[in-house]
Amino acid sequence: MDKTIAGEFDRLKCCVIIPTYNNMLTLLDVINDVKSYTSNIIVVNDGSTDDTEGILDKAEGIEKAGYPVNRGKGFAIRTGFKRALELGFDYAITIDSDGQHYAKDLPAFIREIDQNPDTLLIGSRFMEGKEQPKSSGFANKFSNFWFGVETGLTLPDTQSGYRLYPIKALEKKKWFCSKYEFEIEVIVRAAWKGIEVKCIPIDVYYPSPEERVTHFRPFKDFVRISVLNTILVTLALLIHRPRMILREFKGKSLKEIIRTQIINGNETKAKIAAAIGFGVFMGIFPIWGYQLLVGFLIVHWLKLNKAVFFVAANISLPPMIPVILYLSYVMGSFLLGQGSFNVDTELTITSVSANLKQYLIGAVGLSVTMGALFYFLSYFLLSFSKLK
Numbered sequence: 001m002d003k004t005i006a007g008e009f010d011r012l013k014c015c016v017i018i019p020t021y022n023n024m025l026t027l028l029d030v031i032n033d034v035k036s037y038t039s040n041i042i043v044v045n046d047g048s049t050d051d052t053e054g055i056l057d058k059a060e061g062i063e064k065a066g067y068p069v070n071r072g073k074g075f076a077i078r079t080g081f082k083r084a085l086e087l088g089f090d091y092a093i094t095i096d097s098d099g100q101h102y103a104k105d106l107p108a109f110i111r112e113i114d115q116n117p118d119t120l121l122i123g124s125r126f127m128e129g130k131e132q133p134k135s136s137g138f139a140n141k142f143s144n145f146w147f148g149v150e151t152g153l154t155l156p157d158t159q160s161g162y163r164l165y166p167i168k169a170l171e172k173k174k175w176f177c178s179k180y181e182f183e184i185e186v187i188v189r190a191a192w193k194g195i196e197v198k199c200i201p202i203d204v205y206y207p208s209p210e211e212r213v214t215h216f217r218p219f220k221d222f223v224r225i226s227v228l229n230t231i232l233v234t235l236a237l238l239i240h241r242p243r244m245i246l247r248e249f250k251g252k253s254l255k256e257i258i259r260t261q262i263i264n265g266n267e268t269k270a271k272i273a274a275a276i277g278f279g280v281f282m283g284i285f286p287i288w289g290y291q292l293l294v295g296f297l298i299v300h301w302l303k304l305n306k307a308v309f310f311v312a313a314n315i316s317l318p319p320m321i322p323v324i325l326y327l328s329y330v331m332g333s334f335l336l337g338q339g340s341f342n343v344d345t346e347l348t349i350t351s352v353s354a355n356l357k358q359y360l361i362g363a364v365g366l367s368v369t370m371g372a373l374f375y376f377l378s379y380f381l382l383s384f385s386k387l388k
Contacts, residue, residue: 001035001036001037001038001039002036002037002107005037005038005106005107005110006037006038006039008107008110009037009038009040009110010038010040012090012091012110012113012114013088013089013090013091014038014040014089014090014091014092014093014110014113014164015038015040015041015042015084015087015089015091015092015093016034016038016040016041016042016092016093016094016095016106017042017043017044017077017080017081017084017092017093017094017095018030018031018034018041018042018043018044018094018095018096018097019044019046019073019076019077019080019094019096019097020043020044020045020046020048020052020076020097021045021046021047021048021052021070021073021076021097022048022049022050022052023048023052023097023098023099024048024050024051024052024055026097026098026099027043027052027055027056027097028055028058028059029099030095030096030097030098030099030101030103031043031059031062033102033103033104034095034103034106035061036103037103037106037107038106039061039062040089041061041062041063042062042063042064042065042080042083042084042087042092043056043059043062043063043064043065043066043097044065044066044076044077044079044080044083045064045065045066045067046066046067046070046071046072046073046075046076047066047067047068047069047070047071048070049070053066063083063087065079065080065083066079067079071178072178072179072180072182073161073179073180073182073183074175074177074178074179074180074181074182074183074185075178075179075182077094077182077183078175078178078182080092080094081165081167081170084167085167085168085171089167089168090166090167090168091113091164091165091166091167091168092164092165092167093106093109093162093163093164093165094161094162094163094165095161095162096161096162099205100204100205101123101161101162101202101204101205102202102203102204102205104203105123105162105202105203108123108200108201108202109121109123109164109200112164112200113164116196116198117166118166118168118169118195118196119164119166119195119196119197119198120163120164120165120166120186120187120190120195120196120197120198121163121164121198121199121200122155122157122158122160122162122163122187122197122198122199122200123157123160123162123163123199123200123201123202124155124156124157124160124199124200124201124202125157125160125202125204139159140157140158140159143158143159143184143225144156144157144158146184146229146232146233147184147187147188148300149233149236149237149296149297149300150188150191150229150232150233150236150240151188151191151192151197151236151244152244152300152306153191153197155197155198155199156199157199158184158187159183160202161183162202163183165186166195169193169195170186170190170193170195173189173193177224177228179224180224180225181224181225181228184225184228184229184232185228185232188232188236191244192236192240192243192244194244233293233297234293236296237292237293237296237297238292238293242292242310267304267305269379269382269383270379271303271304271305272305272308272378272382273375273376273378273379273382274302274304274375275299275304275305275306275308275309275312276308276309276312276374276375276378277312277371277372277373277374277375277376277378278295278298278299278302278304278309278312278371278375279295279308279309279310279311279312279313279314279315280312280313280315280367280370280371280374281367281368281370281371282294282295282298282309282313282367283312283313283314283315283316283367284315284316284324284328284363284366284367284370284371285363285364285367286328286359286360286363286364286367288316291313291316292310292313295309295313296309312374315370324363324366325359327362327366328359328362328363328365328366329355329358329359329362330362331361331362331363331365331366331369332355332357332358332359332360332361332362332363332365333358333362334362335361335362335365336357336358336361
């Protein structure tokens with residue numbers, strides 16, 4: 001055993017959790033590899049039906065947990081978290097029991113704790129020139145894309161099971177998923193909580209198709225993951241993404257926000273102006289309640305500044321709503337050729353509802369007009385800044 005690394009595991013109160021289900025051929029090798037670096041090992045038997053229990057009975061110096069019926073990988077990891085916290089650990093590294101990951105990468109995780117405490121680390125299989133197999137390419141790109149939409153972060157590998165969790169910082173979280181999709185839920189909700197999520201490079205072994213043991217059920221698990229992403233995207237764009245942006249702005253003056261997000265940003269003035277113009281457009285566009293949801297999806301696709309978009313979209317704050325309704329109604333009257341911009345000054349929600357077509361056409365026209373106006377005005381003003 002590497003006593004230096006073992007000492008670091010103890011000092012940092014870190015353990016290794018090995019969730020396992022019917023991996024009797026590789027489990028013992030994984031345990032022994034991990035023992036080369038630490039004795040802080042928790043193996044969770046996720047209701048295996050092979051001889052996993054017999055192998056664990058022979059393994060010495062490890063903590064064992066489990067249950068008789070298979071509950072899913074997520075439930076096994078959550079069980080490991082609970083036991084680790086009971087034993088006084090603050091961090092837990094999860095490593096799969098199928099032999100795909102190497103224990104030699106454990107020191108890399110340990111070094112990161114001192115440099116980035118309370119960070120959730122994912123061991124990326126696709127960094128430093130590594131190529132992912134075509135078989136897993138689509139699934140990982142799919143997961144990476146939705147993680148980006150839900151958190152605003154970009155990671156190269158969101159599906160790797162080789163991770164370091166700051167379990168003490170996550171102790172009070174209530175989790176909902178129990179199968180493969182838990183590994184998506186945990187990184188998204190950790191990011192929402194303000195915990196940094198980042199990748200570090202690891203080595204990886206890809207067995208041949210005939211050697212590989214996988215319990216991933218393509219149809220059922222993909223459906224579960226898709227349902228989870230639908231829920232997370234909705235929560236993210238309505239609640240958590242705006243909250244994350246506000247957290248980023250907390251304690252900053254308007255001048256500082258303009259300097260960091262606009263003047264000293266990496267975007268060109270055209271892209272900043274586009275984010276402002278599009279934010280104003282979505283803030284007025286008549287899909288109340290869904291403006292940020294739809295807007296953030298489009299902004300992510302167009303790679304525009306999300307913080308700038310969010311600020312501009314708040315043109316529809318409550319004090320401005322009567323003004324927007326009035327101007328939309330006026331614009332609708334003009335576009336429908338009903339005479340002029342002169343309308344009843346006693347305009348109410350009831351009168352707008354009674355003339356819904358006029359309002360909707362006017363709101364679309366107003367959103368396009370104001371969006372374009374703010375784009376060109378912003379572009380003009382930004383021309384005097386340091387942006388390109």
